[in-house]
Amino acid sequence: MSSQNMSLNLKIWRQKGPKAEGKLVDYRVDNVSPDMSFLEMIDVLNEQLVRKGEDTIAFDHDCREGICGMCSMTIDGKAHGGFKNTTTCQVHMRLYKNGDTIVIEPFRAMAFPIVKDLTVDRGAIDKVMIAGGYISANTGNAPDANAMLIPKPIADEAMDAAACIGCGACVASCPNGSGMLFMGAKISQLALLPQGKAEAPKRALNMVQVHDSLNFGNCTTHAECEATCPKGISIEHIARMNREYMKAAFTYYEKKNAGGGV
Amino acid sequence: MTINLDPKTPQGDLKDKWDKHKFESKLVNPANKRKFTVIVVGTGLAGGSAAASLAELGYNVLSFCIQDSPRRAHSIAAQGGINAAKNYPNDGDSVKRLFYDTIKGGDYRAREANVYRLAQVSNNIIDQMVSQGVPFAREYGGYLDNRSFGGSQVSRTFYARGQTGQQLLLGAYSGMMKMVSKGKIKIYNRREMMDLVNINGKARGIIVRNLITGELERYAADAVLLCTGGYGNVFYLSTNAMTSNASAAWRCYKRGAAFANPCFTQIHPTCIPVHGDYQSKLTLMSESLRNDGRVWVPKKQNDTRKPAEIPDEERDYYLERVYPSFGNLAPRDVSSRQAKYRYDEGKGVGPTKQAVYLDFRDAIKREGKDTIAGRYGNLFEMYERITGYNPYETPMMIYPAVHYTMGGLWVDYNLQSTVPGLHVLGEANFSDHGANRLGASALMQGLADGYFVIPNTLSNYLASTPLEKVTIEDNAFKDAEQAVKLQTSKLLGVKGKRTVDDFHKALGLIMWNHVGMSRNETGLKQAIADIRKLREDFWKDVNVPGEEGNFNLELHKASRVADFIELGELMALDALERKESCGGHFREEYQTPDGEAQRDDENFAHAAVWEYTGTNSSPIRHKEELKFEFVKLATRSYK
Amino acid sequence: MVTSAVNHYFRSSIGRKQLVAVTGLLLCGFLVSHLTGNLLLLVSSDAFNLYAHKLASLGGVLYLIEGVLTFIFLLHMGLAIKLTSENIQSRGKYEMKKKTGRGTTFMSQTMPFTGLMLLVFLILHLKSLKFGTMYEVTIDGIVMRDLTRTTIEYFASVGNTVWYVVAMVAAALHTAHGFSSAFQSLGWNHPKYYRNVKYLGYLYAVTIAGGFAFLSVWCHMKGA
Secondary structure, three states, X not given: OOOOOEXXXXXXXXXXXXXXXXXXXXXXXXXXXXXOEHHHHHHHHHHHHHHOOOOOOOOOOOOOOOOOOXXXXXXXXXXXXXXXXXXXXXXXXXXXXXXXXXXXXXXXXXXXXXXEOOEEXXXXXXXXXXXXXXXXXOOOOOOOOOOOOOOHHHHHHHHHHHOXXXXXHHHHHOOOOEOHHHHHHHHHHHHHOHHHHOOHHHHHHHHHHHHHOOOOEOOOOOOHHHHHOOOOOOOHHHHHHHHHHHHHHHHOOOOOOXXXXX | OOOOOOOOOOOOOHHHHHXXXXXXXOOOOHHXXXXXXXXXXXXXXXXXXXXXXXXXXXXXXXXXXXXXXXXXOHHHHOOOOEEOOOOOOOOOOOHHHHHHHHHHHOOOOOXXXXXXXXXXXXXXXXXHHHHOOOOOOEXXXXXXXXXXXXXXXXXXXXXXXXXXXXXXXXXXXXXXXXXXXXXXXXXXXXXXXXXXXXEOOEEEXXXXXXXXXXXXXXXXXXXXXXXXXXXXXXXXXXXXXXXXXXXXXXXXXXXXXXXXXXXXXXXXXXXXXXXXXXXXXXXXXXXXXXXXXXXXXXXXXXXXXXXXXXXXXXXXXXXXXXXXXXXXXXXXXXXXXXXXXXXXXXXXXXXXXOOEEEEOHHXXXXXXXXXXXXXXXXXXXXXXXXXXXXXXXXOXXXXXXXXXXXXXXXXXXXXXXXXXXXXEOXXXXXXXXXXXXXXXXXXXXXXXXXXXXXXXXXHHHHHHOOOOOOXXXXXXXXXXXXXXXXXXXXXXXXXXXXXXXXXXXXXXXXXXXHOOOOEOHHHHHHHHHHHHHHHHHXXXXXXXXXXXXXXXXXXXXHHHHHHHHHHHHHHHHHHHHOOOOEXXXXXXXXXXXXXXXXXXXXXXXXEEEEEOOOOOOOOEEEEEEOOOOOOOOOOOOOO | OOOOHHHHHOOOHHHHHHHHHHHHHHHHHHHHHHHHHHOHHHHOHHHHXXXXXXXXXXXXXXXXXXXXXXXXXXXXXXXXXXXXXHHHHHEOOOOOOOOOOOXXXXXXXXXXXXXXXXXXXXXXXXHHHHOOOOOEEEEOOEEEEOHHHHHHHHHHOHHHHHXXXXXXXXHHHXXXXXXXXXXXXXXXXXXXXHHHHHHHHHHHHHHHHHHHHHHHHHHHHHHO
């Protein structure tokens, strides 16, 4: 489907470090093939910069096939460029036309401090997961995989939630910088599955508490996260989390010094 | 230095070896476990599962990952599924059959005992992953669903949509997160391992670069686990992730860990073809597409007609022609090679000619568009997103691409390398897949190593080895750090004209042309000469801008490419010395009259194990003879 | 950590949001009863006055109801302001003005503004009607406040009527988002019903705000 190569004007956020002042800098890239991916287009620009002896543009990327969640970038004001179910690495240049001006910024949110240029620190996502995004099943404990039956619709719904790649686009696109979608997806996935029910209340309480302590905002049901999520995760999972959390807050009880547990 | 290649395979019947070995292994007292620290480099399926299970046992784990989070390791990109010998579908599967298929699929170049153990623990993996909340596909009755994969005769593959690797990795990651919350794992992200530190002949620590600050950091421990994946990116273009690299393994090789079978690489037949020289990576299209798609090229050379304009009688459905019984489902190595032959004959298609058609026209006619969309809808969507072509209307174009490396650091039955204390897990080691890996087996091996093998064998090592107290002030740490610093300033000091990617692309081209799908003596010798020249040029003319002390992506790439160049040479050398064809290694001089691979079991039923001897001296080729006591060596035939 | 779960609930993002949702839904309920009462204006001037008188004669109970209502309102408003100010803090400050409209709607984006507008409206509303000019009227021998007259006189002014209609547009926007959002916050989002809840929210918004706006215009016509 190759047609003519294009020239593009880019306005890219350059910022030397977390504390440094940043600004949008103009660049021009010529000879952009419509078959290039967005990141390959940035590669071409970076090669140009290396040849000129300038510092390259720092951006996160790894698998370049839309699954690792490493790539970020807010393109023309939209996380991952705003194409349906697509991460930045899967955006191809045929979606743009010759002479376009593209504004590229990092994922912005209070919870994601900028490291350099387009690279941000998404460690807050891990911190929320550490608070309870797991089932405490030590290696060797497991019964036969078919010992527990899980109805197909439940397994499918859990899979919908589990598809989260942890990219943080939900946070970056949320007008409140809230982390509800990625957290909701995990709480929902594990609450749906029978294996995860044992710890569901504690998980919801701990994860929400850590989320709230980390500069994330609150949900106001804009559903911008749902529209932006490259894996199409529904805010239904936020609702399930809300339910789980409320139930846990009013009913979960653990005796102090009961012994045994940690 | 002499290296010890004793595989330490336990005696006894194949099926009792692992149990016997576990029983004979020494244990670490529960109260003493907290006194040991283990370094785990890499957080993919092998590293993630190892870190989690060792921490559960009570060891202190330091976990290092190159990305910003352990959840992003490239295991995440595996699509198809994971094998296990559960025999849920009642179709005649068993541990023995999985073992046999894996040994045969690897063209009899893997160690029997290791492969049998892999098949044995495969079932525990499924149990473990389910209990961790991995949402595998289910039947309406609530039972797990299985499918047949990669031409296997039984349905033993468990899957979670087209993203099994992601779900398994997130399972292992969640296990890690649990142990982080308990303070037993400490995660160091955005760190790249730069060197291994040996003290008194044992691996006792590593030097890492903090990729954000550029600073070098030292970490000491009682053992080091290397779980850093394969080296497919030697080829520049592969299905590996951008940061997948061989440097950690390569630095260990230089510190005494022998490297086995470096020439065994797997080229996957169904990838989206290269479309330009700016291309940064290749994307795999799931092998399952070959269940319904028919592979063909025009019979005429340089046929520029649109595929729809080429009538059936002028198409060559070459896999169906050459392999009537397996047809389009012929194994990966075989299908890849056949595609290359078509290209060599001038029958390739598409703008670069490096492609063949994978056509769904007949399947859509037979089963209807909706059925095909139900099976492959998301793959078709992905294909269209990347290429701009709609596969419902025009055939897909595919071409083989480097996907997996069976070779790696040599390990014994305990997964220990030739350096005591350095254990190697997952794709980074050479152990279980021989000369060719079967589909849905990589996930299985990574998790088997991390969850079930290493917790036993590492405890044995720690319990039976005298480990002196070491600190990061030790001279060995200082020296290793100094060596890294020296290399860094050398790289920054060249200030040449060519970019790092330039060199990497040049290396990739040499490798693809001469050490790719089919190899011959002349080509390999040429490759070695070319790589040596490239290496010289690299150190004279590479341009690495910026300085050491910050987030310098070009510097990170440069040190990886320097290692890739050296490893590329070893791969070519290994391919040159292995004068037979087996699995992914096809030597044109060694083929049957009808063009199939011809093994030489008499002379090459061994793992080639390379020992490093210095920058300017040739490595030494050792052998680990493979003894086949339980299977009979046979010719792989898919006709 | 979890033993203080209930305490934490009232400080957490989700807990406070749910309180906003519950109070919002209660206020929605109040509006239904308020509108129903006001519709008596359409029956007759006396009917409305009698209704107002009946309420006023509840005495202590009325004060209690008013107290509860005020509390609900203040809680709703206070939490909303607090949450909004936190949200402004935590959101990303983009150079490029975000092109929204994929998830966010005009209604969802303007919640703080329509909310504040309703606050202003409420103060003026109480001042001009509840605490507005006191007239007296005798019905069936009972002397009571002639609230109908106060109302009609107030809406005789075009300015006042337009202001009320505008305020009701704000109320419609506010409840159109708030209604279904409250269900979502409380966890009542189910693929089978959510679409219906959303439409029910729109229906509610249009009916209630439309009803009040209609009454303002009706009073205006009557008084003019």
